[in-house]
Amino acid sequence: MEVAKYKRIMLKISGEALAGDTGFGIDFEFTNVIALQIKELVKLGVEIGIVVGAGNIWRGRSGDGMDRTTADYMGMMATCINALALQDSLENIGVNTRVQTAIEMKAVAEPFIRRKAMRHLEKGRVVIFAAGTGNPYFSTDTAAALRAAEIEAEVILLAKKVDGVYDKDPHIYDDAKKFNKLSYINVLEKGLQVMDSTATSLCMDNNIPILVFGLDKPENIKKAVLGEKIGTLVSDSAK
Template sequence: MHQTSGSQGQFKRVLLKISGEALMGDQGYGLHPPTVERIAAEVKTVHDLGAEICMVIGGGNIFRGLQGSAQGMERTTADYMGMLATVMNALAMQSSLEEQGVHTRVVSAIPMDQVCEPYIRRRAVRHLEKKRVVIFAAGTGNPYFTTDTAATLRASEMACEAIFKGTQVDGIYDKDPKQHSDAVRYDAVTYDEVLQKRLKVMDASAIALARDNNLPIIVFSLDEPGGFRGILSGNGTYTKVHG
């Protein structure tokens, strides 16, 4: 179903959240440079519209803390390893964006001065005002919190108007559309419906934080060329999570 969301002016500052797995391409692990380049090109098209963009990228293509702890590793250690994986992904995305002429800053919740900037809210806001893409890395800097929660936290702190969650499908479905041909896509759902129906959008703490701050979540397909720009331009297929 085709739907519009108004003019591009509706979203002047947004946060794009993608999983680490989105950077794998067809590989089962790690980074696939052509895929990173393709996603960076999508971000550039939105940047060219004049939107201010920040990003959060997961680390599951390199290391996932929850899986590490399930295999007997202490959870806190496993989560910190997962945070470091997100820094690697952020640097890869920064490199690709810079090659395409987009000024970028990687901002980490865990200080590592030789590699990226520490998170200072006012400085990050200033980067956005100067039209730099800001990639937030290392989650919230705390174990037991996902990058979904980190994305919602940073979007709230940066006063973003929406979180764009790029996935492999064009919205939220009542069941997995890759396994069920009769799966139905929602045009819009409320935060409470996501929690009650346990729809796989973001984890519960991220949804609750978005609800408390009245922060809409736009779920769309990152695999659809031009999809990110299309929604900001007023077109495209997606599901909106709202109050």
């Protein structure tokens, strides 16, 4: 019988991952596959919070000459599109889901209320947190770290297009070295592209481990929750 290593998790899915092989927009076939993996976790009794990025629709700094605040708010709106798409995929396979947004939009989602989010999780509902932190100059990585701390998640599962953390870009350098374990300080000192420094510091201050793994194989989500050795673990004790 499969037993989950974690009772409550924060799953951070990059926007690029939702685009699948298309590179832009939402690959609904791939999103449905991710939804099926999340359903498997729900069956195991895992309480799941999710934060989605928006890189498949909008990158905050891609507007040439655009005001940074405006660009960031556009990115927050894009995360809501991704959140609703993922919610639809989950609901279609019978997974009870709630979307909570940091920017109020009552017609499509609940506003973020911590106590309500906790209650949803306790009832076995998947909660998708959208619109980042609701503030410009903060990334969805920071939103994932913040929400993870607020819902008392045991771990952040960072699902990316790369299968872990490397000393340099493995897509460019053939000799890139993959790390199996890192400490928060290692990440900050080496300037490794795990999460941004604000998010990493927040995880360090609240002792929330970060497991970085590739979403090229959607079953990696379940493997991570079961405690199998995949990706790169960033924690206080990692050496």
